[in-house]
Amino acid sequence: MKNQHHIPHLRSISDFYEQLRIGPPQGSEFSIMKIEDQPKTKRLEMPLFRCDFYRLVFIKGQGVEWSLPDKQFESTKNCVYFSYPGNLESWRSAEDVYGYLVCFTKSFFHSQFFSSMEFPFFTYEKSKLLYLSDVEAAALVEQQEEMLKEIERKELHSEELLLTLLWRYLIHLKRLFVQSEGLMPENKRNDFLIYQKFRAELDEYFAALASDKLDIHPSVSTIAGRIFLNPSYLNSVIKSVSGKTASELIQEKTILEAKSYLMHTDLRITEVAFKLGIDNVSYFNRLFKKTTALTPSAFKKSHRS
Secondary structure (H helix, E strand, C coil), X not given: CCCCCCCCEECCXXXXXXXXXXXXXXXXXXXXXXXXXCCCXXXXXXXXXXXXXXXXXXXXXXXXXXXXCCCEXXXXXXXXXXXXXXXXXXXXXXXXXXXXXXXXXXXXXXXXXXXXXXXXXXXXXXXCEEECCHHHHHHHHHHHHHHHHHHHHCCCCHHXXXXXXXXXXXXXXXXXXXXXXXXXXXXXXXXXXXXXXXHHHHHHHHHHHHCCCCCCCCCHHHHHHHCCCCHHHHHXXXXXXXXXXXXXXXXXXXXXXXXXXXXHCCCCHHHHHHHCCCCCHHHHHHHHHHHHCCCHHHHHHHCCC
């Protein structure tokens, strides 16, 4: 749909369930349900949106397509899709899809229980799909069924037990994810963690721009200050990890966000520039054309049905 005037930012799991038209979630901090159990009223397409919580979507077969500003994914037999707070996405689904939807909030996830653990699939640069063998998928199905049964019981200490079950589930996913991507040499780990922090902070900054909490376009100095690093040092680390400067990555992110606005909203070119914190529309036009070989107006027109 192209008649919306902003990219929806769904603040809660309840907001997400309401948009999906699948009824209320089992809880405000954590929910899990079988996708095939969703009511017939469910949406089969979600236009561009962001969420303020984590989402894991286990799909048993084909039928779901996810679109990010720079990537597209299609479900296959036994795969898991990862989404984190601030992730910009849209998706389409067939009528009959089988699997599990797991949602949990930052406060549920960032408890003391999880404080010492990193989960690489909740980062910008990593693949959003994990492909599983039949044996690996069967083990995850068993764990998801265990969480589903526990949340339906609603017994004493159910939340504590769900937290433990989620912890085990995420550890299992991390093991599979790391195995699929290969281990990173120790000497590059610190640089990569800085790179991840930079990309995460960039995501959060643009999410704040989208929700009108900020109105100034980010610079390398701005992002470096937000993660307490020297801009020159940050630039050298980003260059060593990605082969691109921090400025180049900020420009790439700017163009990806601009494309999403132009493709999925009715905002005028000037409004898109202002939404990205750019008050010089001529500069925005030049930057966009330099990157895409099209003016924003031409790009918008080419993506209108």
